[in-house]
Amino acid sequence: MLKEFREFALRGNMVDLAIGIIIGAAFSGLVQSIVNDIIMPIIGRITGGIDFTNKYIQLAGDPQPTLDAARKAGATIAYGNFLTLVINFIIIAWILFMIVKGMNTMKRQQKADPAPAATPEDVALLREIRDLLATRK
Template identity: 45%
Template structure:
C-alpha cells in the first residue's frame, strides 16, 4: 500500500495540483485585497460614501450585555447577534466575479499558447447504404 501511495504522490499530476492549490490560495488573498482595499472603496465613493462592510440587517435581539455601537457589523457579529450581512455578501460576489474573470483570461491565454492538435484523419469512406442494399438485392436475385 505504501508503494502505491508513493507512486501516486510522485506522479506529475499530483504535484501540479499541489502547486496549483498553493498558488490559488495566494492568488485568492490578492483578489480579496483587491476587492476589499481597492475596488469597494471606489464603489463607496461613487455611491456617495457607502461603506459596504457595514451594510447589514439585524435579525434578532441584541444582548443586554452588549455595550458597542449598533452600527458596527464586526462587533455585533462577535457578540453573536443574528444578522443578514448583505454588504459582506456583495463584496464576496464582486471578489468571485473578479477571480472568475482572471481565471478565464488565464485559461484563454493558455489555450492560445498551446499548439493546435492536428485533426484525426477521417475514416476511409466505405460503401454507402444504398450500395450495400444493392449488393444484397443482387445477391438474393442470384440465389
C-alpha cells in the same frame, strides 16, 4: 510500504494538485487584495462610506449602538456582514471571470494562428518534378 507511499506521493496528478493548491492560495491573496485595497474603497466612495458590516436588525431587547452589544442583548439579524460577503463574492467572481475569459481568448488566438505545416518530402518532390516538366514545354 514506504515505496508505495513514495509512488503515491510523487504520482503526477498528486504533484499537479499540490502545485494547484499552492498557486490557488497565492492567487487568493492577490484577489483578496484587489477586492479589499482597490475595489472596496471605490465602492465605499460611491456609497458615501457606508460600512455594511455593522448593519443589523435587533429582534429582542432594547436598541443597542453596536452590533456586539445588540448580539449580547438578544436575538439579532446581522445582515450587514452577509451583504459585505455577497458583494465580495460578486466582485471576486467577476475578476475570476475576466481572468478566465482573457486566458480563453489567448488560447483561441494560439489555436487560430498555427504555424503552417511543413510540406511532406514526397509532395515537395512531386511539385518540383511538376514544375520542371512545366518549364520544358
